[in-house]
Amino acid sequence: MKKIRIILLFMAVFLIFLVTSKVSAAEETTKLLYQDISINEDGSITVKEAAWLNGEYNGRLRDIDFQNTHATTFTGIYSNFAGNTDIYNGTSMKDIKVYDISQENFHSMSDIGNIETVYKEVNSASNGQYGVYELTQKTYGTDFKIYCPDNKNKVICIEYTITDAVVVHNDVAELYWNVLGDQFEEDVQDFQVLIHLPGEDSDVRIWSHGPLTGRNQILNSRTLYFEDTNVDSYTPETIRIMFDKKLVPSATKKSNVNGRDNILRYEQMMADTANRERENAKLELENEASQAVLELEQDPEIYYYNYALELVNQLDEQSEQKQNFLDRIEKTKDLVNENWKQHLQGTLENMEDDNYLFLDRDELEYFKENIEEGFDQEVKEEYLKKYKDLEEILNVKEAEIRKNWTIFVIVINSIIGVLAIYILIKIINERHKFKGQYYREFPTGDNPNVLEYLMKGKSTNIGFSATILNLINKKIITYEQTPNNEDITLILANEEYTGTSAEAVVLNVLFKLIGKDNRCKIQDLKNYGKTTNNARKLINKMDEFKKVTKEETGYKEYFKENKRTIIYIILAIINYIASVWMAYGVFYGLNNQVLQIFEYVIGITILNSIYLIIGCQNKNRTMKGKEAYSKWLAHKRFLKDFSKFDEKDLPEITLWEKYLVTATVLGCADKVEKRMKMYITDTTSQVDTSLLIYQSINLNLTRELNRSVQKAISNSSSSISSSSYSSGGGFGSGSSGGGGRWRPEAAVEVVSKIN
Numbered sequence: 001m002k003k004i005r006i007i008l009l010f011m012a013v014f015l016i017f018l019v020t021s022k023v024s025a026a027e028e029t030t031k032l033l034y035q036d037i038s039i040n041e042d043g044s045i046t047v048k049e050a051a052w053l054n055g056e057y058n059g060r061l062r063d064i065d066f067q068n069t070h071a072t073t074f075t076g077i078y079s080n081f082a083g084n085t086d087i088y089n090g091t092s093m094k095d096i097k098v099y100d101i102s103q104e105n106f107h108s109m110s111d112i113g114n115i116e117t118v119y120k121e122v123n124s125a126s127n128g129q130y131g132v133y134e135l136t137q138k139t140y141g142t143d144f145k146i147y148c149p150d151n152k153n154k155v156i157c158i159e160y161t162i163t164d165a166v167v168v169h170n171d172v173a174e175l176y177w178n179v180l181g182d183q184f185e186e187d188v189q190d191f192q193v194l195i196h197l198p199g200e201d202s203d204v205r206i207w208s209h210g211p212l213t214g215r216n217q218i219l220n221s222r223t224l225y226f227e228d229t230n231v232d233s234y235t236p237e238t239i240r241i242m243f244d245k246k247l248v249p250s251a252t253k254k255s256n257v258n259g260r261d262n263i264l265r266y267e268q269m270m271a272d273t274a275n276r277e278r279e280n281a282k283l284e285l286e287n288e289a290s291q292a293v294l295e296l297e298q299d300p301e302i303y304y305y306n307y308a309l310e311l312v313n314q315l316d317e318q319s320e321q322k323q324n325f326l327d328r329i330e331k332t333k334d335l336v337n338e339n340w341k342q343h344l345q346g347t348l349e350n351m352e353d354d355n356y357l358f359l360d361r362d363e364l365e366y367f368k369e370n371i372e373e374g375f376d377q378e379v380k381e382e383y384l385k386k387y388k389d390l391e392e393i394l395n396v397k398e399a400e401i402r403k404n405w406t407i408f409v410i411v412i413n414s415i416i417g418v419l420a421i422y423i424l425i426k427i428i429n430e431r432h433k434f435k436g437q438y439y440r441e442f443p444t445g446d447n448p449n450v451l452e453y454l455m456k457g458k459s460t461n462i463g464f465s466a467t468i469l470n471l472i473n474k475k476i477i478t479y480e481q482t483p484n485n486e487d488i489t490l491i492l493a494n495e496e497y498t499g500t501s502a503e504a505v506v507l508n509v510l511f512k513l514i515g516k517d518n519r520c521k522i523q524d525l526k527n528y529g530k531t532t533n534n535a536r537k538l539i540n541k542m543d544e545f546k547k548v549t550k551e552e553t554g555y556k557e558y559f560k561e562n563k564r565t566i567i568y569i570i571l572a573i574i575n576y577i578a579s580v581w582m583a584y585g586v587f588y589g590l591n592n593q594v595l596q597i598f599e600y601v602i603g604i605t606i607l608n609s610i611y612l613i614i615g616c617q618n619k620n621r622t623m624k625g626k627e628a629y630s631k632w633l634a635h636k637r638f639l640k641d642f643s644k645f646d647e648k649d650l651p652e653i654t655l656w657e658k659y660l661v662t663a664t665v666l667g668c669a670d671k672v673e674k675r676m677k678m679y680i681t682d683t684t685s686q687v688d689t690s691l692l693i694y695q696s697i698n699l700n701l702t703r704e705l706n707r708s709v710q711k712a713i714s715n716s717s718s719s720i721s722s723s724s725y726s727s728g729g730g731f732g733s734g735s736s737g738g739g740g741r742w743r744p745e746a747a748v749e750v751v752s753k754i755n
Helices: 002-023 078-082 260-298 302-314 322-331 333-356 361-373 377-431 448-456 461-473 501-514 522-530 532-555 563-591 594-616 623-640 653-666 669-682 689-719 745-754
Strands: 029-039 045-053 059-065 093-102 132-138 141-147 154-162 173-180 187-196 205-209 215-220 223-231 237-243 477-481 488-492 519-521
Touching (some): 029 173, 059 154, 141 154, 223 237, 237 260, 260 302, 322 333, 333 361, 377 623, 448 461, 461 501, 461 532, 488 522, 501 519, 501 522, 501 532, 522 532, 653 669
Antiparallel strands (some): 059 141, 173 237, 205 237, 215 223, 477 488
């Protein structure tokens, strides 16, 4: 099962890589972001924000901070007017509203207030829901999570009020506000802000800080405007408005200093800096344009032509070099056009070679891009027709490829499916090799460790525990209770006993590694693996036990080499990789339907998982192994139905201890133990009392010993996480039974009931 888990993990990782590599490739942008800001008489601002999103999405995330947590304290000095002091922080956000407008009804800033659907605040929601939102309130801002899938075709709107946004100085009032914070995660193609004063002011001023591409203007004495395009993500945009303080008579946030001169001084300095940057940008653009024109003259190709023309067209009309550059570009036009046509013809001939053998989607799209780069319209139309002809040929070719891949995957799955059915039939026949329902006797004389390997095809700590019980049954080991009745001590009764290699490992663990003087306490066994050093020793011994168990089973000739299972696993992996590659390389290129590909690959993964599990169940037993396996299954059915038999049908009580040993290996010890307890409780005095006491103690010992071995191995696995041994899911039925601690007084209770 460990190998199966590793293979399935590999499949899952490969699947995740396939899906995420495609889904995450798209770059998210916001088509437009509009803000309508009203300054209120109490110094608050009311913001209405509309966002038109691009691409695929489940809704919108928006983090709005009204305070700068890194702001310094405002003291009234000139440097405080740079905008990074606490006086420019808002106090709170209130009157939150979320709604949307249909994209078809949204045309300009004036449409923001045309509410169509009002959203409801909820504590939690899931992807795919519509018309709800979650809020995360913080001391410095609010995070919005708005649910509106892209198939609704909506413009998502937020409305809120920030208190104490306006600062009132002794002479003027101002709003210094970050309209697009540095936490905005998407690029914005079209960003516009409209600001309304609460009244008219003929001396109002506006400044903006951010990319040099931003523009601001005064529309009238109470309306101001700011815009920018193609704003990169995480790029802050800030506006500053200075106006008559009489317009905000109820504002409470006051600086108690004059602000006008400081504001003008600071903004003039920022304007001078921006102007220098703009001038440097113009010079840099002119240098780039000059270099591009020179490269075009040296290599008159369509790419250099378009690049040079693009840069030159960006130059200011007052540029002394612009016309010179345009003239030089025009001189290369005929040669560029000729080279472009030759390149198109060469690309076309390459794709037509060898009966379109090497024609693929990427090359065809590259051909189309080259066509569209040209400026000769007649030639473009000619080659676009040829492009469409090639596209038809490619569609037929891809359909044939898809057909061949589909046939290949079907054939592979059919082969593996037939093998799976064959293995299932083989497993069923193997289980019913012995035709009877029950096999009351012990089918073979195998020790419990070999029996476990026969039934499971592997060795575990259950076989180790059962080997100890078997040694007790054979009187090689005896036991006694400690004086305080809290523990059991195992005693090596026959020091001359050699036994099998597996038994030698068990005796070595009990009486040399853990115990001493031929005595081993159950509690010492349970706690031995808690230290790293002891854990390594115990793990090594367990590995040795499993190794010799495999060797002892080999002598029995129960198994033959299982090459078919290995081949089967290899075929399943090839099938999985081929199927995924089919989806990745063919379906995606044709349809770009990620969800359908995901469902297809999930189906293949489930199918291959079933194949692998069935394939790994084939233990490849010999005829002798099949007969022994089938009889032991019948014996297991006998043990599982042990509690249903009448007393006259029960085996002799002297065999019960051996039944407990095999029931532990076969995973049905709980049912056997339950029936034995019932029999001991109900039996009258005609049965030897000492024998009943002995069996009662044995039941408790079996349970406690199983738990102790489990605990020891568990402690060792915890101490060495990289160990090759694992305690798995426990002992199954072998460790069942109530109580928790061994109770020798249970035997006394039995005797009192008999008397």
